[in-house]
Amino acid sequence: MLPGCGGSKASNASSSSSPASGTNVQAITVNAGPTGNYANGLFTSVTVCAPGTSNCQTVSGVLVDTGSYGLRVLSSALKLSLPQQNDSGGNPVVECAQFVLGITWGPVKTAEIKLGGEQANSVPVEVIGDPAYSTVPAGCSGHGTPQQTLAALGANGILGVGSFIADCGSACAASGSGNPGFYYGCPTASSCQIIAEPVSQQVQNPVAFFAADNNGVMVQLPAVSASTASVSGSLVFGIGTQSNNSLGGAKVFKLDNFGNFTTTYKSKAYPGFLDTGSNAYFFLDSATTGITDCPSQENGFYCPSSPASVSATNTGANSTSSNVSFTVDNAATLFANATDSVFPTLAGPNAGAFDWGLPFFFGRNVFTAIETKSTPGGTGPFWAY
């Protein structure tokens, strides 16, 4: 499929990288997305089929997210009927998926997912905002604001290809107060109760289900020297499984139990993570960094009066270490050009953590290895770059 393109300015040097080719390659693009106003949004098209049939639909404008796990599609974007997952009591399973920005509420269905030349059979997926389940339980909205629409999400779906397999894990497979409440059984749409959901039934990273090239992904995006309308790249499946996904000189950073490494900034250590689903460098706060917050209309970004240079060191649980430097520009100035959607120098605060969002991925091959999967660089979870 062709990535969506806007014009690019003649004055900047950004371009498409020579794309990886092969059956394990999925085209991805950074652009304004299906709402036309997303900043640093990494999008792709996903083909979804009813299992064992040729009833398929290609959904465009799906966010590529190395910070989450599993495929979610807006009900409003999905015209395909998929089989409903039921719990052991025969009740439909409906999910309250918990993200930082909020929650997504919708039924768990089973789908066949095709990406590049790969296929994942019978994978649980979440259908967000299904009108049959319009009541969000109070316990669910207590974990975040429901994000049920294109306007709220900025995308037609989320393709979570991060380092975990299941979106919740063993905590959701247990009964009692240790269950964080992602999965509900709904005998009726307004009588949903939290259930213990076996891990194999949870919404999961489709890459782990591929027949091959299933141990992780590589995100390949070109270097971007200045803001521009769009850039194209590749999501390559597998690590060290084909000639186009070798680690090469990339350093391996093993992750802790939360899927983080450590980022040290001005001699203090913080949890750090790489995340294509975050649309800027998000780190710390104005007091710690000395970088001014933007006024309220650009709430959540930094607005330095002149470009700020930032340097920090990432260290894996295996003690691999590397220093990363980048520049932060004034977000209000960046956004003033309405034709730009790609911002390599966009940053904002994030109390207590270092979120290496999409700009980190420009000009690097970044690998995410899935937990328990073996690769030439060791067993996941790890990042390598």
Add this chain to the structure above:
Amino acid sequence: MLKLRISDGLHMVARKVILCGLISLPLPLFATLGEDVSSVQSDQAHINAQLRILPSQSYSIHELRSPTGTTVREFVSPAGAVFGVTWRGPFSPDLRQLLGTHFEEYVQAVSAASNHSRGGIHVDTGDLVFESGGHMRFITGRAYLRSKMPSGVASDDLR
């Protein structure tokens, strides 16, 4: 249900002693932002909670681990009010319980904010400040009330 009482005598002893043992607790387990620390409804929470008193004596930190594995720290003023809360772990605490009467204020502020920034939540209503970040299966956040901050305490202390 027993309410928490920290007697003056226990405070004197607690200055020198750290009570150990974080245990898993039935919900609800922690005090609510802005309310008295005795709003903890489970007495088990504080009998077994790790109570840390900072050298400055300008506030105390009650650290608890939620049953879902998230560490919650309540920052308590000398008057016994919870002026700030931080959390870090795999899953978000129940914000209705954590924020209490400030939950609706938080919801309104999130709805009103621009969603251009997608790295985390940042709201500031003038009194309530709420910030969170992370990724799926990891959340780090803090919330505090400017009106209840003891003098001399900076937001950077809330970690």
